Amino acid sequence: MAERVVGGCKCGQIRYEGIRHEAATFRCHCRDCQQLTGSGHSEMLPLEIDTFSISETCKIFEMQGGSGQPTYSGFCPDCGSQLIRRSTRMADRIYVHASSLDNPAQYTPEKSIYADAAQPWDSNGIIKPL
Template sequence: MAARLTGGCTCGAVRYETDADVEFSFNCHCRKCQRATGTGHASAFALPVDAVKITGEIREYKGSSDAGADTYSGFCPTCGAPLISRTDRFPERLYFHAATLDDPSVFQPGFVVFAEHAQPWDPPAPENKRED
């Protein structure tokens, strides 16, 4: 992905930018991502938390992962756009929803997680499938 990444929510109240390299990118078909996005999967990429500058207020919904870790789904309180997720399991990392990028075309999913929860109307892209 490009060296400099910028993005934000629908209304523009929340913005983020980074010069860091993306650690990894993926499509997640878990039920939590389905509900958060309102569709079949979330497309997301990971960045080191220290390397991202975020402006604007983000509210978080606290939940828990299948592994029992606390998870936080961040969204803009004005427009409701889902933006950033994080988990206590990997506190050094933030996960960004790909479509919040100013140029979402640079996103390249490297693998699929929770493919077993994929809906029949949104099958995982075969080129992204990975055995883990």
């Protein structure tokens, strides 16, 4: 059975839902995620793009990803909650920030990416491959 995921921003203005994608969950230490979250990393859960819906009020910020292709970050224009990340390289999925899930227990990080960019004060958060 497909796992339904729902979530939203802190102020409640933006809601989203979708079905869990089979790709791995991850902890991203890239500089973009550090700056967007104000933390050492982001926690990302993939959803199938064709099942995903989000409130129209979600503000989208476009930037250039490490691949040189566009990536998109979505957040609430009122409370500032980070909600989504999307990349043109992985058009079949969209990632939601684990902190925005109604049920954060649906998230367990499976790997770290861009661990070489981790800040020294956040290096204990790197998930080592088995």
